[in-house]
Amino acid sequence: MxxxxxxxxxxxxxxxxxxxxxxxxxxxxxxxxxxRTTISDRVVARIVAKAAEETAGTGGLDRSVLGVGLPGRRAARTDVRVHGKVVTARVAVSVAYPMPVRDVARQVRAGVRARVEALTGLTVRQVDIDVAELERPDGGRTVS
Incomplete structure (x- = not known):
């Protein structure tokens, strides 16, 4: 120098x-x-849950302990597997009644796939959607 x-x-x-x-x-x-960068299944699961809840007409699930309802809601339930650079995901969400369930599920699937691929660079092979609850518009009891 x-x-x-x-x-x-x-x-x-x-x-x-x-x-x-x-x-x-x-x-x-x-x-x-x-x-090398490794992205854990848990991180991908959080991305999946957040993307699913951001879709119009969806939300988290009711909280309960031993079948007794608790105040508040929890995030969408997810089960994610990462195999190399391929992701498979299963998401359980609530859908606001009277939204068309099939259309909402299609939007959730597309949103999850786009968000995971954009943030992680991984390829999403499959996204299974479980509609676990229907939310009533009056804020009353949900139907599970």
């Missing part, structure tokens, strides 16, 4: 290219050789 050069900030190479810090004369490795 000459007296005119100053040290590069962390994460930036001397040639101005952002990336890994490297020593003198060490080339920047291509992205495929830098490491």
């Amino acid at each position: 000459t007296s005119d050069e100053r040290p590069a900030p962390p994460g930036e190479a001397r040639d101005g290219v952002r990336g890994e810090a490297r020593g003198p004369g060490e080339p920047v490795r291509p992205p495929g050789e830098r490491g």
Whole structure:
């Protein structure tokens, strides 16, 4: 380094290219050789639940203990499996009555697939939708 050069900030190479810090004369490795990112099933399940609940006409499920209803709602129930770069998901949601259940399920499936693929880069092979409850518009009892 000459007296005119100053040290590069962390994460930036001397040639101005952002990336890994490297020593003198060490080339920047291509992205495929830098490491690996693993996304757990649990993270994908949370993405699936959030995407399902953001669909118009859907919501979480009633909370209960031993069949006794509790105040409040819980998130959509999910079961997600990640095999390599392929995801299969099962989602249980409530649908607001009188929304057409088949149309809502189609929208949930499309929304889940789009959100998971956009955020994780994984391929969604299958999304099964279980309509576990119908919510009444007056806020009364739900039908399970």
